[in-house]
Amino acid sequence: MEIETIRTGPLSNRGITVCRGCHGGELVSILDLDVQPLANELLSSATSPESLYPLHLRMCARCGLGQVGEFVPPDRIFSNYPYLSSVSSSWVAHARSFAATMTKQLKLGASDLVVDVASNDGYLLRGFLDLGVPVLGVEPAQNIASIAQETGIETLPVFLGVETARQIVESRTQPRLVTANNVLAHVPDLNDFVGGLSVLCGSHTVITVENPSFLNLLLGTQFDTIYHEHFSYLSVIAVSALVARHDLELVRVEELPTHGGSYRYWIVRRGNGSDDGTVEAAIAREVAGGLLSNQLWVDFEMRSRATISSFRERLSEMTTNGSRIAAYGAAAKGNTLLNAAGVTNQEIELVADGSIEKQGKFLPGSRIAVVAPNELARYGPSDVLVLPWNLASEISVIMSELVPDARCWKAVPAMTLLGAL
Numbered sequence: 444m445e446i447e448t449i450r451t452g453p454l455s456n457r458g459i460t461v462c463r464g465c466h467g468g469e470l471v472s473i474l475d476l477d478v479q480p481l482a483n484e485l486l487s488s489a490t491s492p493e494s495l496y497p498l499h500l501r502m503c504a505r506c507g508l509g510q511v512g513e514f515v516p517p518d519r520i521f522s523n524y525p526y527l528s529s530v531s532s533s534w535v536a537h538a539r540s541f542a543a544t545m546t547k548q549l550k551l552g553a554s555d556l557v558v559d560v561a562s563n564d565g566y567l568l569r570g571f572l573d574l575g576v577p578v579l580g581v582e583p584a585q586n587i588a589s590i591a592q593e594t595g596i597e598t599l600p601v602f603l604g605v606e607t608a609r610q611i612v613e614s615r616t617q618p619r620l621v622t623a624n625n626v627l628a629h630v631p632d633l634n635d636f637v638g639g640l641s642v643l644c645g646s647h648t649v650i651t652v653e654n655p656s657f658l659n660l661l662l663g664t665q666f667d668t669i670y671h672e673h674f675s676y677l678s679v680i681a682v683s684a685l686v687a688r689h690d691l692e693l694v695r696v697e698e699l700p701t702h703g704g705s706y707r708y709w710i711v712r713r714g715n716g717s718d719d720g721t722v723e724a725a726i727a728r729e730v731a732g733g734l735l736s737n738q739l740w741v742d743f744e745m746r747s748r749a750t751i752s753s754f755r756e757r758l759s760e761m762t763t764n765g766s767r768i769a770a771y772g773a774a775a776k777g778n779t780l781l782n783a784a785g786v787t788n789q790e791i792e793l794v795a796d797g798s799i800e801k802q803g804k805f806l807p808g809s810r811i812a813v814v815a816p817n818e819l820a821r822y823g824p825s826d827v828l829v830l831p832w833n834l835a836s837e838i839s840v841i842m843s844e845l846v847p848d849a850r851c852w853k854a855v856p857a858m859t860l861l862g863a864l
């Protein structure tokens with residue numbers, strides 16, 4: 444098996460020596476995960492060659508932004524992005540409820556426009572469209588943009604930036620609502636993206652951005668959410684400073700349970716709103732929680748290394764004792780865990796996933812085969828490792844029907860039996 448290790452330098456110094464957000468030069472090492480393959484790039488065969496790139500989380504001591512370096516151009520990451528949001532039922536329910544609430548709250552109607560950035564298969568815009576509100580998706584993954592387009596969600600297959608935002612405003616209008624969920628972290632040129640949001644933002648525009656919380660990542664030992672395609676790890680402190688540089692203002696912060704603890708940021712044109720108290724409170728919580736303290740960073744690194752080594756030991760023990768181990772959920776975060784622990788397809792033979800696009804492929808690094816859920820049932824595992832722990836309760840219900848005799852586990856922040864939760 445040939446694995447080529449890339450020895451060329453990174454594409455940019457952002458995330459390595461220069462902060463992607465504030466351009467400051469005070470980046471501190473938080474967790475070095477050595478070299479890893481791209482977490483979202485599934486292999487077409489168990490013997491496909493693949494490249495490994497340094498994966499190292501650093502923190503800007505000045506603006507509170509966590510970040511990794513850029514080794515692969517975004518078009519490679521997004522050109523055939525396999526994730527279909529509609530596969531996760533809890534995610535679709537979250538989106539539906541958001542569309543209903545926002546339509547009512549902003550009194551959206553047929554003369555308004557809702558733009559969703561990184562609209563994926565249109566799962567979020569569908570809710571608005573069903574309520575009679577015109578929508579436009581922006582989705583750089585051509586294959587996914589086409590799926591949305593086929594189901595009647597008008598979708599532009601482009602990256603959002605200052606230039607594409609200008610084109611949207613010229614050809615349509617400034618939207619009443621712009622949503623950008625779980626995308627800010629995946630943008631290498633953060634300032635061009637937020638500059639694009641600023642172009643879209645009129646005096647009556649509301650922008651909502653959802654993104655996992657960096658403080659929760661650090662406190663919850665969620666090191667497996669670190670991967671190359673996840674360039675930035677956002678805090679309220681960093682977002683507040685970032686949007687202010689683009690003449691925007693963060694006016695509200697809501698806490699959400701998604702992705703192990705996320706924030707919904709409410710952003711308007713500067714001068715058209717002010718902090719309702721939640722921004723100041725959230726920043727105070729981040730400071731009190733130690734986001735900018737060296738102690739928390741060191742502690743996070745120790746906990747992460749302990750989780751990886753105890754998972755490694757436990758897996759070896761289970762294999763030695765004759766356990767038949769499978770996994771569920773071919774998600775990016777699973778790959779960081781598996782590769783950091785050096786897991787191979789000798790130990791975990793297959794991983795089931797509901798996404799047809801992923802089935803028949805192999806996880807990067809570990810080369811575990813991705814199969815349909817019914818194949819997992821036929822395999823008859825004694826133990827199932829649930830990789831996307833943020834969906835653990837939803838998946839453990841599926842497992843109790845699919846493989847009722849198997850024990851279900853999650854490995855982060857510690858090896859835990861899900862039935863015992």
Ligand SMILES: [Zn+2]
Binds near residue numbers: 463465466504506
């Ligand atoms: Zn910074």
